[in-house]
Amino acid sequence: DTAVSQTPKYLVTQMGNDKSIKCEQNLGHDTMYWYKQDSKKFLKIMFSYNNKELIINETVPNRFSPKSPDKAHLNLHINSLELGDSAVYFCASSPPASGTITDTQYFGPGTRLTVL
Amino acid sequence: GDSVTQMEGPVTLSEEAFLTINCTYTATGYPSLFWYVQYPGEGLQLLLKATKADDKGSNKGFEATYRKETTSFHLEKGSVQVSDSAVYFCALTQSSNTGKLIFGQGTTLQVKP
Numbered sequence: 001d002t003a004v005s006q007t008p009k010y011l012v013t014q015m016g017n018d019k020s021i022k023c024e025q026n027l028g029h030d031t032m033y034w035y036k037q038d039s040k041k042f043l044k045i046m047f048s049y050n051n052k053e054l055i056i057n058e059t060v061p062n063r064f065s066p067k068s069p070d071k072a073h074l075n076l077h078i079n080s081l082e083l084g085d086s087a088v089y090f091c092a093s094s095p096p097a098s099g100t101i102t103d104t105q106y107f108g109p110g111t112r113l114t115v116l
Numbered sequence: 117g118d119s120v121t122q123m124e125g126p127v128t129l130s131e132e133a134f135l136t137i138n139c140t141y142t143a144t145g146y147p148s149l150f151w152y153v154q155y156p157g158e159g160l161q162l163l164l165k166a167t168k169a170d171d172k173g174s175n176k177g178f179e180a181t182y183r184k185e186t187t188s189f190h191l192e193k194g195s196v197q198v199s200d201s202a203v204y205f206c207a208l209t210q211s212s213n214t215g216k217l218i219f220g221q222g223t224t225l226q227v228k229p
Contacts (some may be wrong), residue, residue: 004159031215041203043160043219056216088157094215104150105217107159 003027004108008093012114013081021076021090021111030096032074033105034066037088049074049080058101080115120142120205122220129227135193137223139180139206142187147208149173149182149189150217163191163204164201196227 004025013019027031033047033056047066048056054066063079078085091108123138141147148167152160168210171185178193189206206220 033215033217035217041154041222041224043205043217043222045216045218048215092160104162104165105215107152107161109159 002095004057004091004106006089006108008111009109010112010114014116015081015083017081018077018079019081019113020078021089021091021113023074023076023108025072025091025093025108027093027095027104027106029093030071030108031094032068032071033089033092033094034037034074034076035107037090037110039087043090047076056058081113083113083115086113088112101113117192117217118147118208118218120206120208120220121158121219122204122223125203125222126226129149129196131198131227131229132195133227135191135196135200135225137191137206137225138202139220140187141206141208143208143210144204145210146184147210149180150207150209151178151180151189151191152205152207152219154205154222156202157219158176159170160205198229201225201227 007022031050033048035063036042046060052068065077067075088110090110092105094105150162150165154160155229161197164175166173172181180191192211203222206224207217
């Protein structure tokens with residue numbers, strides 16, 4: 001069973017379109033994340049949800065809207081896609097941190113978004 | 117703000133060579149430190165971690181020691197294999213428990229037979 005899954009794996013679309021990427025984890029984790037990896041492989045966090053509540057919202061254009069229907073799912077919706085949105089998007093999840101120990105994040109396989 | 121700096125890649129080694137990938141960090145307080153590995157076409161996997169000063173993380177022959185005095189977490193392996201070819205990311209997260217990972221820029225390792 002895949003622990004963190006994302007769909008689709010590849011997404012090719014035109015500028016101006018609206019698209020969604022879905023993420024599901026079957027690990028029973030409380031916290032989920034979205035990261036963006038650019039063409040130089042640099043990874044940056046975008047959002048984090050804990051039990052369906054937004055806890056991290058980095059400086060991301062408001063065209064990006066995360067939605068968490070339940071704690072096992074965190075979807076990413078992108079409006080009015082731009083060329084610069086082309087990247088690989090990774091979903092991740094982690095269990096609740098215990099005390100001051102921050103636990104491991106488990107990553108999905110990524111979604112490669114190409115905006116033409 | 118907090119940041120992580122890794123050595124520039126790509127790093128190209130012959131099989132059985134010794135590997136070091138340097139990682140230094142800037143952070144307030146006492147972050148936890150991680151090495152993640154990304155094999156071609158895949159997501160990231162945790163390789164090892166250390167949560168306090170002088171801790172040594174190890175896995176699959178890789179090791180890294182949390183050095184607070186030099187703010188470093190260098191990755192080492194005594195004898196690399198072709199299957200170790202991947203991109204390696206050093207990362208930190210703060211004990212504030214938001215879980216936000218701050219990554220270095222990644223170092224590509226290519227091991228030749």
